[in-house]
Amino acid sequence: MSGMKGICGIALRGTQAVSVEVEVEITGGLFSITVVGLPDTAVKEARERVRAALRGIGLTLRGRIAINLAPADLPKEGALLDLPMAVGLAKAAGRIEYSKHALFMGELALDGRLRWVRGAVPAAVLARESGAPLYVPHANEQEVALVSGVEAYAVDTLLDLMLHFSGQKTLPRIESRTFEEMDFAADTDFADIKGQFAAKRALEIAAAGHHNLLMTGSPGSGKTLLARALKGILPPLSDEEMMEVLLVRSTAGLPAEPGRARPFRSAHHTASAAAICGGGASMRPGEVSLADRGVLFLDEFPEFSRDVLESLRQPLEDGSITVSRAAGSITYPARVLLVTACNPCPCGYSGDPVEPCKCSPSALDRYKRKLSGPILDRIDLHVAVPRLRPEELVSLDGDCGERSSDVQSRVKTARQIQQERWKEMGYHCNAELPEKILRKHLNIEPDVKNFLANTMKSLRMSGRGFSRILRVARTVADLDGAEKISVPHVAESLSYREGCAFSGSGWGA
Numbered sequence: 001m002s003g004m005k006g007i008c009g010i011a012l013r014g015t016q017a018v019s020v021e022v023e024v025e026i027t028g029g030l031f032s033i034t035v036v037g038l039p040d041t042a043v044k045e046a047r048e049r050v051r052a053a054l055r056g057i058g059l060t061l062r063g064r065i066a067i068n069l070a071p072a073d074l075p076k077e078g079a080l081l082d083l084p085m086a087v088g089l090a091k092a093a094g095r096i097e098y099s100k101h102a103l104f105m106g107e108l109a110l111d112g113r114l115r116w117v118r119g120a121v122p123a124a125v126l127a128r129e130s131g132a133p134l135y136v137p138h139a140n141e142q143e144v145a146l147v148s149g150v151e152a153y154a155v156d157t158l159l160d161l162m163l164h165f166s167g168q169k170t171l172p173r174i175e176s177r178t179f180e181e182m183d184f185a186a187d188t189d190f191a192d193i194k195g196q197f198a199a200k201r202a203l204e205i206a207a208a209g210h211h212n213l214l215m216t217g218s219p220g221s222g223k224t225l226l227a228r229a230l231k232g233i234l235p236p237l238s239d240e241e242m243m244e245v246l247l248v249r250s251t252a253g254l255p256a257e258p259g260r261a262r263p264f265r266s267a268h269h270t271a272s273a274a275a276i277c278g279g280g281a282s283m284r285p286g287e288v289s290l291a292d293r294g295v296l297f298l299d300e301f302p303e304f305s306r307d308v309l310e311s312l313r314q315p316l317e318d319g320s321i322t323v324s325r326a327a328g329s330i331t332y333p334a335r336v337l338l339v340t341a342c343n344p345c346p347c348g349y350s351g352d353p354v355e356p357c358k359c360s361p362s363a364l365d366r367y368k369r370k371l372s373g374p375i376l377d378r379i380d381l382h383v384a385v386p387r388l389r390p391e392e393l394v395s396l397d398g399d400c401g402e403r404s405s406d407v408q409s410r411v412k413t414a415r416q417i418q419q420e421r422w423k424e425m426g427y428h429c430n431a432e433l434p435e436k437i438l439r440k441h442l443n444i445e446p447d448v449k450n451f452l453a454n455t456m457k458s459l460r461m462s463g464r465g466f467s468r469i470l471r472v473a474r475t476v477a478d479l480d481g482a483e484k485i486s487v488p489h490v491a492e493s494l495s496y497r498e499g500c501a502f503s504g505s506g507w508g509a
């Protein structure tokens with residue numbers, strides 16, 4: 001950015017930092033401080049912190065002081081601007097001589113120590129683009145080090161920074177680190193989950209083609225555990241994806257996570273739309289953005305409000321979410337693999353091998369209607385996760401199937417095949433394919449056409465339902481290493497069609 005000059009701080013716009021120039025003027029007269037460009041409540045708090053910290057280094061402010069934070073109309077956060085305001089005041093009061101352009105960030109404690117702030121990663125990216133040095137609280141060092149090519153310094157206290165400028169002390173320059181290939185241990189390995197082979201296979205297909213998934217099963221059937229295990233079979237984050245994840249976490253005020261594991265976030269149905277979608281008074285990314293490049297898990301899916309489900313449409317279609325507020329709207333990344341789970345009926349035991357269902361037919365009907373909705377169109381895979389019978393649990397002892405790492409390598413290969421195939425059309429995975437591209441480039445065996453025509457007729461399937469079957473069949477074929485989609489691929493895909501997970505509960509297909 002070329003417009004940056006003098007002593008600057010930052011404001012956050014989405015996951016980007018925008019430079020804020022701090023101009024200070026001190027004139028004679030009675031003591032007063034006015035700050036232009038910050039909301040009143042933020043000014044009051046920031047003024048107290050900055051004044052106290054300056055007093056701590058022996059600088060008592062006098063006279064009429066005007067601080068201008070430009071551009072004035074940019075929404076700002078007081079705490080992020082404590083340090084540049086203190087430096088600007090120290091300079092205007094003649095305490096330091098400083099004429100270079102630099103970016104400062106940090107919240108000041110009353111004793112002059114610098115506190116961790118959100119937004120250090122976006123600030124480092126801005127510093128790199130503008131070629132200016134960056135001064136950040138020591139506590140932010142780890143994440144700033146992950147942005148290469150930045151001249152950044154870690155600061156413990158305001159006094160240290162003053163001594164650095166007067167040449168009496170040299171602040172350590174932050175050494176950049178690279179994202180090393182780190183093995184990460186997933187919370188749950190596939191081999192730790194007994195049985196549930198159909199659900200595990202559905203997870204593998206979801207991971208391979210980036211298909212959103214709905215799991216239906218009674219309480220205690222292990223839906224949450226299965227969802228968590230998805231993290232371990234997804235391919236690791238690339239450098240570019242890791243930077244995006246890092247930017248979102250820093251903006252949200254969360255520390256960087258080690259390793260290349262994809263994010264896994266679960267949201268409760270009582271969470272507010274702001275908590276899930278982002279925004280709110282403090283303008284932070286929501287769960288759907290914290291899950292960017294990873295998994296968003298919504299348990300008890302039918303209990304979520306229509307508003308929340310409706311607002312998830314955009315991220316599922318565009319891979320980003322736009323939050324509106326008075327000063328305009330901002331966009332956060334939100335490319336998620338959506339995993340949803342629900343009970344088969346209100347009491348939870350429809351189709352259960354042991355517990356009987358106590359729901360009335362009308363209650364079942366209402367429940368089923370609640371499940372249909374805007375998001376369901378975006379969920380390609382439906383799978384039943386039944387509770388295991390006690391005798392099954394015993395007979396499965398010692399046989400839990402493959403480890404996550406084995407499944408992950410098949411997923412990686414299938415993803416590579418898709419990337420190669422759709423590269424020129426600009427798609428990454430089968431789930432992204434729009435209808436017309438899908439039908440044009442299907443590459444199916446001749447006998448599949450007849451099979452499909454017959455099935456469509458007998459199942460009375462809609463056009464949309466049909467496209468979902470084809471997308472999933474393409475992924476099944478890719479996992480199989482097959483160039484052409486054949487009847488078994490389509491047959492497997494049909495077993496994950498909408499409503500199928502309920503067939504065991506007497507709802508029919």
Ligand SMILES: [Zn+2]
Nearest residue numbers: 345347357359
């Ligand atoms: Zn029931």
